[in-house]
Amino acid sequence: METIFEKIINRKIPAEILLENEHVIAIKDISPKAPVHILIITKKVIPSFQELKEEDYYLLGEVAKAANKLAKEFNIEKGFRILSNTGTSSGQTIYHLHFHLLGGRDLNAMG
Ligand code: 5GP
Numbered sequence: 559m560e561t562i563f564e565k566i567i568n569r570k571i572p573a574e575i576l577l578e579n580e581h582v583i584a585i586k587d588i589s590p591k592a593p594v595h596i597l598i599i600t601k602k603v604i605p606s607f608q609e610l611k612e613e614d615y616y617l618l619g620e621v622a623k624a625a626n627k628l629a630k631e632f633n634i635e636k637g638f639r640i641l642s643n644t645g646t647s648s649g650q651t652i653y654h655l656h657f658h659l660l661g662g663r664d665l666n667a668m669g
Contacts, residue, residue, distance in 0.1 A: 587658070642656065
């Protein structure tokens with residue numbers, strides 16, 4: 559069964575795509591928690607951060623590169639948060655590795 563994010567990668571369901579290369583795709587979150595709320599998704603299906611394998615760690619560099627590029631593009635480079643919910647108790651709902659890039663408002667309070 560494809561994850562929602564695989565369906566987006568495979569153009570089976572629409573999304574606002576902001577960046578794409580062979581390793582990652584970045585889309586606008588459908589339910590934004592901040593004025594800028596972008597999801598950076600690895601194309602390789604890894605269920606969660608905790609399940610990264612030795613051969614996957616280079617992908618975190620690709621995520622970092624995409625995040626810094628997007629932060630500049632969206633003018634939030636002076637203050638943003640990047641996070642990956644890991645496991646049900648963290649609020650993870652989609653088991654396909656992704657990072658939330660949030661900015662555009664005061665993020666001092668968690669949430
Ligand atoms: P998680 O809860 O797993 O950390 O994050 C999943 C995120 O995916 C949520 O912020 C949710 O709003 C977003 N999301 C869920 N379904 C879709 C969708 O079909 N399209 C887009 N663009 N975002 C989605």
